Amino acid sequence: MPQIHMESPYFSKLQAGAQGNLIRDFDPEEYTMLIERYGDLINRWSAAPELEGAEAFADMCRKHNVKLSIGHSDAEYDRVLEAYDMGFECVTHLYSCTSTVHRKDAFRYAGIVEAAYMIDGMDVELIADGKHLPASLLQFAVKHKGDDRIALVTDATRFGGMEDGAEKQLGISNVIIEDGVAKLPDRSAFAGSICTSNRLVRNMIQLAGVSLLDAVKMITVNPARMAGLQPVDKPIVRLADQEKGRDILSK
Incomplete structure (x- = not known):
């Protein structure tokens, strides 16, 4: 494993999930120490951009080439747009502990889910274990984000x-x-x-209706690109077809 994804602790208590009492606001002394000491091991850090101090955190991450992702966040639409400009170019496990359309008094506001679809360059993770998300949401994500912007994760x-x-x-x-x-x-x-990774591929084929090639792309090529680990220009993926083996040049 070349690097790690830091998922915690600067999250919204309104989107805690199973994170419990360990989540907290941005602590500059803490994250500065972690990044300066272990920054070469950290590929990406998920955080809630609506928390006070997000800008300084993002600046520190960018300075040390740590990628940013929105996770366990209750941010509203406009804040997500600002966060994207700050460098938050991915949504950690979309739909799971991410805000969506909601109402305050008589008015409705969009959230992370809607912003993720509106921002063409925003990558999204999907937990395609068949439990966290129903088939309909997997299909919706594929239809509106396409096979280039989805990374499958087991979580x-x-x-x-x-x-x-x-x-x-x-x-x-x-x-x-x-x-x-x-x-x-x-x-x-x-x-x-x-869930294990092989099940993600199977579920995307069976539940979301994607091709074997696209499912493999979502769990190999796309995450590699997002992590900046290797060049992925027209990669050749060898797929074991049950009827006939073949090399397939990705789109």
Whole structure:
């Protein structure tokens, strides 16, 4: 694993998911120490751009070539546009702990989900485990973001691949494995998935109706481009076709 994705702790308490009490506002002393000491190991850092101090955090990340992603955020549409200009060019697991259209008094406001579709250059992650998102939302994302801007992610913890019935400790939280997904004990939220990458490809083919080539692209070429790990100009992906083996030149 060449580098890591920091998902925590500068998140919105309104979009905590299973993050619990560990989330907090931006701490300049803390993130400066982490970036200066370990910046060469950090590829991307997810944070909530509506929190006070987001601009300074983004500046520090950009200075050290750490990519930025919107995650566990309750930001409204206009703030997402500002965040994109600040360098937040990806949405961490779209739909999961991300704001969407909501109402304040009589007025409706768009959120991260809507902004992600409106910003052509915004990449999005999808947890395609078949649990976090129904087939309809996977299909919607493919239709409106296309195969170039979607990265498939498992969002799996160390419990990936485990069977139903297990009860485990995840950080400071207990989790249960039930219905093919990790949950908080009160079942109020998922606590990551237990999915493996091969299942993401299968689910996108079966649930979202994408081709094998596009599903493989979403889990290989696109994440590599987003991470800046390798050139991906017209990569050749060898696919094992059940009927006949062939080399396919990606679009």
